[in-house]
Amino acid sequence: MITARGREALEGEFGAVETALIPPPDMDEIRISSNENPLGPGPSAIQSIKDNVRFSNKYPMNSPITDTEIRTRLAGLYDGAKTENIVIAPGSGEVLRNCVRAFCGPNRPLVTGELSYGSPVQTAELFDLPVKFVPNQADLGLDLDKMAGAAIGAGLVFLCNPNNPTGSAHSKRDITDFVRFVAKESPFTYILLDEAYDEYVTASNYETGADLALRYRNVLLGRTFSKAYGMAGLRQGYAVATKETAAKIRAYKLTFGANVLGLAAIAGSLDDPDHLKQEVARNTAVRDYTIDFFRSNGYWVSDAQTNFIFVKTGITAKAFREGCAKHKVSVGRDFPPYEKEYARISIGTMDEMKRATEVFREVLGISATDAGSGSN
């Protein structure tokens, strides 16, 4: 059942509106609220699921595609990584939860950006663990300098890069400096780099921090198949860390963990890297189109590197959401303290975004002739 508390947990992951309304399946609805990949997994992943469905009766360690085999294949994506460096999880959400549990304590707070992905905070609250919120910079990016200061003596720093809900990404150099500083000044503080949206980044100064996770005992990387790989429904994610650090979060894993058909889908996806490239190119084009729509009408949009954007609509997120919902367009939830003027919009297909921008035009009162003249 989705009880009040379960709903709260879901809200953290998916947004209050989606779960509160739980709309009936509607083919006309444009669901751009949860940063999902509208196309789903690629054909090779789907074929792999179909090929393996007859092994549904086998635990993941007994299925033809074992969790160990997937860990080995994932390790192959990163220079110097071995099977022991990978922890599989039913969604990267488990990695986030287990990092909070393994590394925070009554005197070792969680450090997070004020405007960032909220799931680690919910875990901390559930287990009565303290949280230090660091306000974001003026451009709504994470304030790494202040977070580094707050990290001294902390249990875990949650560093979401690119950040959700802004989509802004920090450079590899900035992340590396941050890691070095914390490792030196507060060696017992762990850093979780959540790179859920890594694949979608196009900024040239961005690069994964996987090498940092493999080199520094206090750094973990969280990755997911829910976004660019199109498998939000299949619940597959993983962590990369040194052997010793991986063991610390592995202890909290749910026994048996990830389902066998999700593992099969990962195997299928890794067989077809071109599909991922196509998805990233597709998303970039639609993201550019959507950002351009807002900017050409004078709206501020975050420098989004993800499959969502954060827009200063000038009206409350609630008003924007309800206005859009009337036209069967579902957009993101409130992100306090920015819910009064900002909205998060996920990137759907080009066709969906063309229809959605027409709805945005109506809800925000942008007349067609105003285009390019700046209305806000």
Added chain:
Amino acid sequence: MKTMGVGAAGAYAATLISTRRQESIAFAAQTGIPVDEVINLANNENPMGPGQPVLDAVVNSLGTHGEVPGRYPFMMARPLDEAIAAKWNVKPENVLVGAGSTQILVNATQSYTSNSHALVGSLPTYEECFGYAALVGHKTKAVPLTSNLTMDLDQTFYACKGAGMLFYCNPNNPVASLVDPAEGAEFIKRVLKMNKDIRILVDEAYIDYVTTPGHKTMIQEALEEPRLIVARTFSKAYGMAGLRVGYAIAHPDTIKELDKYNMGNSISTLSYAAATAAVERDAKDASFIPNERERNTAARSFTRKWFHDRGYTDTDAQANFMFVDVKMPIEDFQAGCRAEGVLVGRPFPPLWTHCRISIGTMDEMQRAVQVFDKVLSAAKEQAA
């Protein structure tokens, strides 16, 4: 009193968990034998799977172009809650679905035990709750089984004094034995009366395989008694171990407490589709589980008789596995069988000469006993 201290039980749980990991690694290392040729009698899986309608439901749930798995599964949660509620004639508020019943077991251990309120259970029993309690530093009391490997109700009763939760796995894994139905019902009442704060988690993972007359689920009692929780799984008779779905049935207040720790959503769209299809099939045609029970009973009887005919003793197995004294070190028996492509259960200390053997198909069991014969004979010759 014959209970073990916290340290001992914790070490026990940790040992079993690491053994379980080694087992899967060892299996993966067996690259010489293709998966389809290995007879896996190690993990109490249903060798037949969930049935074609369920597999079809999984494939259909992918959507026309495979787009559905791209979406988060939250819209699929309610239909499964409702289907399970309808099956048991309860309300959806009485149901909590988890990523396998393991998640239910963990949530209950987190909710109802602490460093002062112990987890009580048998030694051995299914180790999920003990493993989790050890991880988070909660107190544990493990009560050894009686000499005939059934739950020691008297000692367990005493251990429940001041305890937070009793893990009541019935039939008990790994020993396959069942508490006498009348004695069990009476015992649960007594414990609830003696300790007003205790919770009892009744793990009914294997109930569909029970053939003892008079044995019943505790679901009805759990609806009326908020301190009683029934855990169920789709991993065993329903044949979906790989899909990771289980559930709890309890009083709505208890469900809310358990749900608090059900953090995030770990269940796949495909798993929701499969479990929902399985429960809905039951509503239309209730024969799947009785047929699976009958199939298992025949293969189980065959295997038990094979051991009895050769002078080996076992428990009165009421699950899709049996527990037999192979009269040789279990590690040697396990290794000998593995070399012949038959995987049997891991060691369950302190029962160092007992083996847990999952029940495969009749054909698999007929082939497996030939391997058992070879391994047992070789050990006898060596001893002679």
